[in-house]
Amino acid sequence: MRHPQARLLAAPALVLWLTSLCAAGQVATLGFDPIPPGTFFGEAYGDVPGPIILIEDDIKFSLAPFLFEGSPLFYEAAVDGRFASVFPTPALELNNITGVFDFSGVPFEIDEVTFEYREFGGLASLSVNGFSAVSVESLVDLPVSVAPGIQATVDSVRITLSGPVNMVQIGGQELVVDTVVAVPEPATLLLLGAGVLAIIRRRTQRQWCLHS
Ligand SMILES: [Ca+2]
Numbered sequence: 325m326r327h328p329q330a331r332l333l334a335a336p337a338l339v340l341w342l343t344s345l346c347a348a349g350q351v352a353t354l355g356f357d358p359i360p361p362g363t364f365f366g367e368a369y370g371d372v373p374g375p376i377i378l379i380e381d382d383i384k385f386s387l388a389p390f391l392f393e394g395s396p397l398f399y400e401a402a403v404d405g406r407f408a409s410v411f412p413t414p415a416l417e418l419n420n421i422t423g424v425f426d427f428s429g430v431p432f433e434i435d436e437v438t439f440e441y442r443e444f445g446g447l448a449s450l451s452v453n454g455f456s457a458v459s460v461e462s463l464v465d466l467p468v469s470v471a472p473g474i475q476a477t478v479d480s481v482r483i484t485l486s487g488p489v490n491m492v493q494i495g496g497q498e499l500v501v502d503t504v505v506a507v508p509e510p511a512t513l514l515l516l517g518a519g520v521l522a523i524i525r526r527r528t529q530r531q532w533c534l535h536s
Pocket residue numbers: 355356357413414415502503
């Protein structure tokens with residue numbers, strides 16, 4: 325017969341396991357992979373700003389103009405594998421146009437959004453949660469505070485936006501973007517874990533009552 329203490333040890337392990345499962349399941353990722361390489365978007369292809377082009381894991385992707393010296397340009401976006409040596413899966417090329425990522429349909433509170441990028445010249449701009457866009461010569465020059473409550477951490481290949489992100493608009497003149505990931509708030513996971521722990525405790529206590 326199993327010792328009751330074995331159950332006590334098993335409960336936290338189960339919570340950890342369930343929490344990691346929730347975490348793995350709840351990360352939302354948009355990677356452009358459903359778009360066939362060789363697909364172009366923009367003014368010359370009859371496109372207009374706004375319509376949703378792709379939804380992956382409840383993240384909606386569309387295009388908007390890129391502001392260059394005050395003029396809105398809607399030139400060209402492409403998924404065509406020209407940068408396959410850098411991005412092994414289909415990635416989004418932005419050429420005087422802005423990619424819009426709308427996280428409002430993601431079914432959890434977002435704590436962090438990350439995406440991979442490479443710059444090949446020109447200007448870039450970033451707007452988070454609809455606040456005014458920050459324009460930079462290189463994304464590593466982005467300020468830490470990019471919008472109220474949102475902090476940017478930037479290295480040469482990845483941008484991390486910490487805080488309750490619900491919309492990201494990233495534009496550029498020669499910019500490639502891939503693997504946009506939304507990460508849930510730890511509080512969401514802690515609540516889930518605490519809920520599971522409470523259920524296990526109640527069940528264990530009930531079983532002990534039945535035994536005694
Ligand atoms: Ca990809």
